[in-house]
Amino acid sequence: MIFVFSEDNETAFEILSEANKLADSSKSKIAAISFGGTEDDYIACGADIVFSINIEPHEDSVVEGISVLIDQYKPETLLIGSTKFGREVAPGIGQRFGAGCATDCIDFSKDNENLTVKRLVLGGRFITTQRFLRKPQIATVPPGRFEKNINKSRKGEIIKISFKPAKTRVQVMETKKKVPQEMKIEEANIIVSAGRGLKKKEDLKLIEALANVLGGAMGCSRSIAADLKWLPEEHWIGLSGHKVNPRLYIAIGISGQVQHIAGIRDARTIIAINKDPNAPIFKSCDYGIVGDLYDIVPRLTEILKKKS
Numbered sequence: 001m002i003f004v005f006s007e008d009n010e011t012a013f014e015i016l017s018e019a020n021k022l023a024d025s026s027k028s029k030i031a032a033i034s035f036g037g038t039e040d041d042y043i044a045c046g047a048d049i050v051f052s053i054n055i056e057p058h059e060d061s062v063v064e065g066i067s068v069l070i071d072q073y074k075p076e077t078l079l080i081g082s083t084k085f086g087r088e089v090a091p092g093i094g095q096r097f098g099a100g101c102a103t104d105c106i107d108f109s110k111d112n113e114n115l116t117v118k119r120l121v122l123g124g125r126f127i128t129t130q131r132f133l134r135k136p137q138i139a140t141v142p143p144g145r146f147e148k149n150i151n152k153s154r155k156g157e158i159i160k161i162s163f164k165p166a167k168t169r170v171q172v173m174e175t176k177k178k179v180p181q182e183m184k185i186e187e188a189n190i191i192v193s194a195g196r197g198l199k200k201k202e203d204l205k206l207i208e209a210l211a212n213v214l215g216g217a218m219g220c221s222r223s224i225a226a227d228l229k230w231l232p233e234e235h236w237i238g239l240s241g242h243k244v245n246p247r248l249y250i251a252i253g254i255s256g257q258v259q260h261i262a263g264i265r266d267a268r269t270i271i272a273i274n275k276d277p278n279a280p281i282f283k284s285c286d287y288g289i290v291g292d293l294y295d296i297v298p299r300l301t302e303i304l305k306k307k308s
Contacts, residue, residue, distance in 0.1 A: 011083060014141075015146040021108070042156075052159065052161060061100050070093070080141070099136050099138055102130055106141075120262060143243070144266075188216055192207055193256030237264060273288070273289045277290060
């Protein structure tokens, strides 16, 4: 049996499509674990069984709940969405069972019952191939890596699980609401990103104007979100932020450190604008413009406005 879990439903649906390929080769059943999601959607996207646990998910409860299911059903493989929440849950389960946990896996295959994965390492500069020797085989999968497949005619079994939530070891001192972004950065087909090449926060308007004329979303490097806090982390692209795969990615004033490149490696076309001809970003882009962003970006925006 293959278990699939992500607190983000869209990520879970994407993982289910890849789990189906693994299940076909090993004749395994696929079980999705839902903490309050829509069970029928899981079945439509490939689950044979949905374990429905109707509690508010937090790390300790999810680790405890999935561990109980593993003890009972003995799955060979557990695939978890590589979200911030998932990256906390996965190693917790691995520690419970003395099992390995491979993160950010981008390809899967099976040799008999052993799972082989390819995953990004060293800031996304290299891809390594690893094979599991113990079970359960636990792997995390980045959002947006696979396309979900929906078949509304699929049939499946829904199993309601009664579960007493584990007492959390984390005390919430304060909760602050974030301003929701209109478009999730992972879903954008066009992304225009800002880096430390910008002199002040007000200059983000230049980046936003170009993104708007292209009908895209605005992203940023780590320094803009984490250090300067000019933008919320929803815009942060990179190894520790969001990994994206747009049709077009425009990096403006971004040097191109390996952590940022790890987040954009799946972009189809990358354009870089930077005044430093030796910036690492030029080794990773398809098209590069060496020049002052304060001259290039407004002119590019005006040209695109006229053409549109």
